[in-house]
Amino acid sequence: MSDATSRHPGINLSHARREDERHAEVTVFGFWVYLMSDAIIFALLFATYAAMVGRTAGGPSGPELFDIANAFVETMVLLTSSFTFGLAAVSLKEGRVGASQLWLGVTFILGLAFLGLELREFAGLAAQNATPQTSGFLSSFFVLLSTHGLHVLAGCIWIVVMMVQIVIFGLSRQVRSRLMRLSLFWHFLDLIWIVIFTIVYLPAVAS
């Protein structure tokens, strides 16, 4: 396959050698498989949440607690971060190191902002005596959201590591391949968040 024909949107991995191409393909495929496994964890947490929604044990319920406006801002921040990651990927594709660093930095900050908003929401709930210890419903709510939040945190750390690696190694084959996986991870988190928004927050407004 010639280089010109293999170009596609997103990060392209250029391969000096056949083995490298094969290696990149295998690695990315492996990462997809990992994401599927991770998706099962979220699926089980969603199912648990769905089973626990009514089990408030006399404590507050979702519609009484949730602030859809905040969740909407969180959604916007996260969606924007996916977009800026896309911009980072495009700069990377064109070999503009500075620009890709910049966009990765913006993505990182948006990631942190998301986490900040989430923590603020948690603190607000705690102030209303709605903690994970209050009821099965709140346990499942907090765990579902924090599992996603921890993933975002991991993604943020990963971004920092990659920014350092770009400085040290430049846009080497390894670095590109890792950035490609990181971008899959980041978009995956976005997707999970959209499901959270739909299953957790929207019904609270609808009722």
Added chain:
Amino acid sequence: MNSSFILGKLTFDALPFYSVIAASGAAVIVLGGLSVVALITWLEAWGTLWRNWLTTTDHKKIGIMYVVLALVMLLRGFVDALMMRAQQAIAMNDPGYLTPDHFQQIFSSHGTIMVFFMGMPFLFGLMNYVVPLQLGARDVAFPLLNAISFWLTAAGAALVMVSLVIGVFSTGGWTGYPPYTELSYSPTVGVDYWIMALLISGVGTTLSGINFVVTIYKLRAPGMKLMHMPLFCWTALCANLLVIFAVPGLTVAGGLLALDRYLGMHFFTNDGGGNVMNYANIFWIFGHPEVYILILPAFGIFSSVIPTFSQKRLFGYTVLVYATMCIAVLSFTVWLHHFFTMGADANVNAFFGVMTMIIAVPTGVKVYDWILTMFRGRLLFDTPMLWSLAFIVTFVIGGMTGVILAIPPLDYVFHNTLFLVAHFHNMLIPGMLFGLFAGYAYWFPKATGFRLDEKWGRRAFFFWVAGFYLAFMPLYVLGFLGMSRRMAYYDQPGWQIYLIVAAFGAFLVLCGIISQIVQLTVSIRDRACTTDFAGDPWNAPTLEWATSSPPPEYNFAVQPEVHSLDAFRAAKEAGCPYPWPERYEPIEMPRNSMTGIALGAVSFVLGFAVVWHIWWLAALGLLGVVGTVIARSFATDTTRIISAEDVAATETRWKTAVLAARGASA
């Protein structure tokens, strides 16, 4: 319970001086560990061990380490079984020699060890050794990840072993059902050990699953289509897909239980809106496929062994492949049969009962395929074949008792009796363990270059099979007589005789295990007579035999080209089994790395610290895990080149051996 900052809940009371039995168990573990360390030091083998084994990324060596781990844990799990059998044989209107609490710890550790730390490592050991070779591949897809998986499994096993010396183990059975395992009912650290051991090893297992699925999809030899793969690779593929989709269930169930216990949440508690049925569903969405994760690869082993020792082709290859896939898919649709009695709607129960029985169909198809493979074959009764034959007969009996349990009204009568215990041992011992033993005997010469002693192998076989029947058939009767599982003592005189017979059976199994230890010793001693470097002792059809025994680090100097099923037999029939080229290419292989063992070590520290609430140490452990991963990502010089001359030298040595062997047989 009060706890200090430095040591958390850890105090002197954690040492097992409360009972003689517990103290002696701990002493055996500690002395055993110390004597291994002393032996290695005395042999001055630390350097070699470190370079050749502990830091290796070679899938073959990792496979061997998995099998060693599994055999050690088999001993431990079996001692537990013996202790239970001894207790129940004497505990008629008598307290016996175990306290109820200790008895509970023992059946919990027995089940946990046998499923997670004996069965799984044994399987992953054989898969590690064999699958890349059968695919004609040079390695697994992610060699370092493979080492990490192994060390995480080992860390989990180490936590179980440590619980014997420091603190206690769970009393919640291998399934860890809440609310019994909630803090309010089980305030000791036992359940925490169980959770941490399973979570850590579970991560390792998931990573292995990913590794093997990618290996099988992407690393097959040039020309090898999926339908050219040996059946063992198929079963490995399906089992690892099950791992990827099922083990997250274990992670979630265990993780949520930990949150209940540590942070006072209410997933499964009796109060605060918790619901035990959440646990039952999540756990068994994992738990039932887990049974097939254990059994499917064993089916693959039987499908390798039976044709080889019948000197025929496998009958119905395609059917077997589809049957395997059906079983894998169906295994996710039956989990509810584990709680028929918990008050679900009758229609729901009926659905899951029917689904359960449907699984018997592809399994039955497989049994017929194996029988037809043997039909009119020239059977050779070497030990791998003996294990396979015992499997077929015994497994069919177990399957029939399973159909009984799949009928909800009958399950209402039998669930939680020894009938169930008899049934699942009847499936797992022949269906998994005999398969593992068959694979062990079959591939042993591949891995070591010499054969296992037949005489002691037969003795082990007869003791195991006789022991199995005596140990478990009485349990069916006891089930009919209404004896519950997990009873530390009882007051029904009619039961005792059966329990004595069962104990006698367990002692026969012990003789089997001793025979296996003797077999290994004798085989190593007499290895000069049975060496076979040329590497095809059974005249087998698949690619793992198309290289030397043991194979070189890079498996194949030139990747074989495959155009049919049973590639090696096809090549032999075509008269050119070994394509020795004129020139050899240099080969790039991964370097050794201490990342695997380091991650295992810090995970162990993390797990131990969390069990004992030593939070500063847990933080250090977590930092260690994250730090190790990040540090490794900065490593650049991770591969090494084996020069063409070195490859040529290795291959020439092998070629000479092959020509000599052929000359001798011609």
